[in-house]
Amino acid sequence: xxxxxxxxxxxxxxxxxxxINCTYQTSGFNGLFWYQQHAGEAPTFxxxxxxxxxxxxxxxxSFLSRSKGYSYLLLKELQMKDSASxxxxxxxxxxxxLIFGTGTRLQVFP
Amino acid sequence: xxxxxxxxxxxxxxxxxxxxxxxxxxLGHNTVFWYRQTMMQGLELLAYFRNRAPLDDSGMPKxxxxxxxxxxxxxxxxxxxxxPRDSAVYxxxxxxxxxxxxxxxxxxxxxx
Numbered sequence: 001x002x003x004x005x006x007x008x009x010x011x012x013x014x015x016x017x018x019x020i021n022c023t024y025q026t027s028g029f030n031g032l033f034w035y036q037q038h039a040g041e042a043p044t045f046x047x048x049x050x051x052x053x054x055x056x057x058x059x060x061x062s063f064l065s066r067s068k069g070y071s072y073l074l075l076k077e078l079q080m081k082d083s084a085s086x087x088x089x090x091x092x093x094x095x096x097x098l099i100f101g102t103g104t105r106l107q108v109f110p
Numbered sequence: 111x112x113x114x115x116x117x118x119x120x121x122x123x124x125x126x127x128x129x130x131x132x133x134x135x136x137l138g139h140n141t142v143f144w145y146r147q148t149m150m151q152g153l154e155l156l157a158y159f160r161n162r163a164p165l166d167d168s169g170m171p172k173x174x175x176x177x178x179x180x181x182x183x184x185x186x187x188x189x190x191x192x193x194p195r196d197s198a199v200y201x202x203x204x205x206x207x208x209x210x211x212x213x214x215x216x217x218x219x220x221x222x
Contacts, residue, residue, distance in 0.1 A: 033210060042201060042213040043153070087153065095158075096141045097166065098211060102152040 002026040004101035006088050011107045012078055020073045020086050020104045028093030034062050034073045035087040037103065043087055047073070075106075083108045112136040116202050116214035124222050128190040131217045134183055135204030142185045143211060144170075144177055145201040153201070159185065192221045 003025045012018040024032070031050040035043035049055055049064035049071060061074040075082055085103040092099070115134040123129060135142050143158040157167035157177040167177060174193070179185045189196055197220050205211035 035213075042215050045210045045212060048210055095165065096143075096160065096205060096207065096211075097155060097158060098143075099155070100153040 002090055002092070002099045004088055004090060004099060006086075006101045006104045008102070009105045009107070011109060012075075014078055014080060014108055014110050016078050017074065017076050018078060018106065020075070020088075020106065022071045022073070022088035022101060024069050024071070024088070024090050024101075026069070026090050026092070026099075029066065029090060030093040031091040032062075032064055032071050033089040033091065033098060034060075034071075035089065035100075037085045037087060039084070046086075078108050080108050080110070082106065112212075114202055114204050114212055114214035116200075116217055118217055119215060120218045120220075122220045122222065123192060125193055126191045127221075128188065129192050129196075129219060129221075131187045131200055131202075131219075133185040133187075133202030133204075133214055135185065135202070136212060137183075138206070139204035139209065139212075140206050141204065141211075142179060143203040143205075144185070144187050145203065145213075146198045147201060147216075148198045156187070156200075192219075194221045197221050 006022045034046040037043040047062040054063045059076045064071045087103045088101040089098040144156040147153045156170040159179045162179045176188045199216045201216045203211040203213045
């Protein structure tokens with residue numbers, strides 16, 4: 001089976017940096033995804049890691065350590081529009097299925 | 111930009127009625143997924159298809175839910191009969207092995 005843990009809520013200030021952690025336990029692993037979901041909207045793809053290390057995409061970066069079953073999403077220069085839920089998802093190695101964590105609700109304050 | 115299209119966006123109906131939700135995946139994507147999202151349970155996978163063949167529907171209540179993909183441009187999720195506990199947002203997503211899943215805007219379903 002698979003188990004994914006991430007904090008339920010986080011708060012941060014505009015302009016700051018925030019790191020959202022995700023730990024997972026899985027019987028098979030074929031990549032880790034981060035999605036952003038604004039209230040009342042669909043999840044949108046942010047990043048994908050399949051090898052260890054850091055993937056950078058503008059203000060957002062994602063890190064993976066497969067040996068530790070750990071990932072984080074780093075958001076820099078926070079903006080008010082970054083207030084959303086951030087979903088960590090692990091892809092099963094033998095299928096295309098994504099197993100989602102319950103999401104981290106981030107609130108950015110002025 | 112290519113998008114996953116879902117209809118209807120909203121559905122309100124009475125308990126016992128049949129509900130049909132439709133999804134048009136992104137052209138070229140060969141996998142289609144149906145998810146249900148609630149505040150309590152988060153995002154749950156109900157069923158998924160690869161190349162139109164159903165691969166896993168273990169997350170779906172079989173007695174009332176059914177998922178089909180009659181052709182490459184249409185996937186459907188039906189609930190019959192519907193119950194108040196089915197109220198949720200239902201998302202369709204499509205992808206392929208070298209592409210991340212992209213989600214449609216969802217169907218917000220309320221069963222009275």
